[in-house]
Amino acid sequence: MTTTDVRLFAYRQGALRVRLTEQPGTDDSAPSTAILPPAGARSPLGRPLPSGTHHLLDRARYPRPLTRDAVSALPPEDVLGHLLVAAVGLQRREPSHQFNDHRSVASVRSKFPVHVFVLAPEGSFSYLDLYRHALVDLPHTAVTPGDAAGLLPAPGDLTVLLAARFTDLPQPYGRLRCALSLLELGINLRALHVAAHLLGVPVRLRSDGTVTSAAGRLLAGSGPGTWSPPLVLTLEGVGPLPSSRLLPGPAGAAEAQDGPAQYEAEAALLAQQSGHASVLEAVEVTAPLASLTCATAEPVRGVPSLPDLPAPDAVAARPSWAQTLWNRSAGRSPATVMGFSARPTVLGGEVLADMLAWFGEPAPEPLLAEVGRKVRISVALQRLAGLPTGRYGVVEGRIESEQPDPGLMQSLQDAFSYPLGPDVDCGLRHANAMWVFSADLDGILQEFGPAGWSLLQLWCGWATHGLAIAAAAHGLFARPARSVDELWLQRTMDLPRETLPVFTVICGRSRFAEPMLDLRI
Numbered sequence: 001m002t003t004t005d006v007r008l009f010a011y012r013q014g015a016l017r018v019r020l021t022e023q024p025g026t027d028d029s030a031p032s033t034a035i036l037p038p039a040g041a042r043s044p045l046g047r048p049l050p051s052g053t054h055h056l057l058d059r060a061r062y063p064r065p066l067t068r069d070a071v072s073a074l075p076p077e078d079v080l081g082h083l084l085v086a087a088v089g090l091q092r093r094e095p096s097h098q099f100n101d102h103r104s105v106a107s108v109r110s111k112f113p114v115h116v117f118v119l120a121p122e123g124s125f126s127y128l129d130l131y132r133h134a135l136v137d138l139p140h141t142a143v144t145p146g147d148a149a150g151l152l153p154a155p156g157d158l159t160v161l162l163a164a165r166f167t168d169l170p171q172p173y174g175r176l177r178c179a180l181s182l183l184e185l186g187i188n189l190r191a192l193h194v195a196a197h198l199l200g201v202p203v204r205l206r207s208d209g210t211v212t213s214a215a216g217r218l219l220a221g222s223g224p225g226t227w228s229p230p231l232v233l234t235l236e237g238v239g240p241l242p243s244s245r246l247l248p249g250p251a252g253a254a255e256a257q258d259g260p261a262q263y264e265a266e267a268a269l270l271a272q273q274s275g276h277a278s279v280l281e282a283v284e285v286t287a288p289l290a291s292l293t294c295a296t297a298e299p300v301r302g303v304p305s306l307p308d309l310p311a312p313d314a315v316a317a318r319p320s321w322a323q324t325l326w327n328r329s330a331g332r333s334p335a336t337v338m339g340f341s342a343r344p345t346v347l348g349g350e351v352l353a354d355m356l357a358w359f360g361e362p363a364p365e366p367l368l369a370e371v372g373r374k375v376r377i378s379v380a381l382q383r384l385a386g387l388p389t390g391r392y393g394v395v396e397g398r399i400e401s402e403q404p405d406p407g408l409m410q411s412l413q414d415a416f417s418y419p420l421g422p423d424v425d426c427g428l429r430h431a432n433a434m435w436v437f438s439a440d441l442d443g444i445l446q447e448f449g450p451a452g453w454s455l456l457q458l459w460c461g462w463a464t465h466g467l468a469i470a471a472a473a474h475g476l477f478a479r480p481a482r483s484v485d486e487l488w489l490q491r492t493m494d495l496p497r498e499t500l501p502v503f504t505v506i507c508g509r510s511r512f513a514e515p516m517l518d519l520r521i
Helices: 003-012 053-057 068-072 076-088 145-151 176-198 209-220 261-273 277-291 321-327 349-360 366-372 408-414 441-473 486-492
Strands: 045-048 090-093 114-119 125-129 134-137 158-164 203-206 231-235 338-340 376-381 390-395 398-404 424-426 433-439 477-481 500-510
Touching: 003 277, 003 441, 045 125, 053 076, 053 321, 076 114, 076 176, 090 321, 114 176, 114 209, 145 209, 158 176, 158 209, 176 203, 176 231, 176 277, 176 441, 209 231, 209 277, 277 441, 321 441, 349 398, 349 441, 366 441, 376 398, 376 408, 408 486, 433 441, 441 477, 441 500, 486 500
Parallel strands: 338 424
Antiparallel strands: 045 134, 114 125, 114 158, 125 134, 158 231, 203 231, 376 390, 376 433, 390 398, 433 500, 477 500
16 A cells, blocks of 8 residues: 555545545444454463452552562462553443443453464464453464564563454444554553563564564464454563463363354354455555564663652552552443543642653654654643643643633533533533644655554554553543544644644543442452
């Protein structure tokens, strides 16, 4: 796909989708393949994950990692399992929420299109199945001799593959299947780096096209499915894996490679949707990611360095990491109401300082970090850090006022894609911040070629998860959203003509609350 093709795609699913009457629908009852494990990953054999990750994370206060003594006390074979659960593990089920379940990472309608695979030095390949709480063997998938040299990790290390399956987002999303999958891939990339940091594990992103292509062939061997180009990461010093064994569960629960009858409907949908035009187009648009030639990135911090709060300020004490990950939310509303509810609240300067610090950590790959430096970050603020309500820009890690506007948040809500109504709530008017990531799309494509647009989405996902963690640490929701008219938002935020919004994140205090079912093991 050429740069021109990618540009046309970007504008059709972005700024021009309203003008071209190509606004996707959001039929919430539309089926998807989100709960379907790959056909090859339904083996009765695998490696159970350790329990008690949330108890372990209770021993570390945000933003500090676990102590070396706490990590060294763990059985060596448990470190990887705790890392993966901390990164993407199940958290809770909300009785009123129609799109369950919730994890440590954000997802559109809780579909979670990003899947995790693990490759060991001897060539064994596993799939992270959170519902079976195990790394399930992929016995019929093997690394070919030609791929082994670049893909297999060194002894003592493990390779982790992150890939989004486009059919996991319902068909009515149309072209947005591509952008949202890449955004969530970036979110999961940041989540893995955060978890690795908490456990003191160095992690390297490998973006070389040869390695990415080899990983793509490995995913193709796991069974039917249409995947994004995978992100290939090396976790250092977390191996070897424990021996594979029979997993708990009823006899015959995981039968042949085609899987049990309970997956029949999802498997048929996968076969049908894999040929859908939006999926085929997503494959073409993201293919340039597998053609990049980059050196293995040096390890980066997933978590910023934040100053200690003054002691003994018990009210402002940092929550544990277990509580922070539990708090991560995209907003809530009653069972019969769509959208998200918010209530007015006044927040101090430490909240804003935390959010800005998370933006300051560079992405873990030179090209990805360079694209991030091309992104303009603007924010509409109210009742935050004592600043006047209005529009601000982020310049070198600090806030600069652009235009005071007492009615800005209400104006933003009035133009949000789902308006306030009897069965829809939109808490934007009461939110404390709406962050806007924008960029000169033409300039990025000219500088970075056809892969530039995909790299931009990945970076926005990376930044979004950092913002979500900062919000959760202060008991706030962080709602990732593309539910805006980009051209209208461009004018409202007074962006330069060549700069268009790419993604937004809304942060505030939820008005709705209820008891939740704890899914942590």
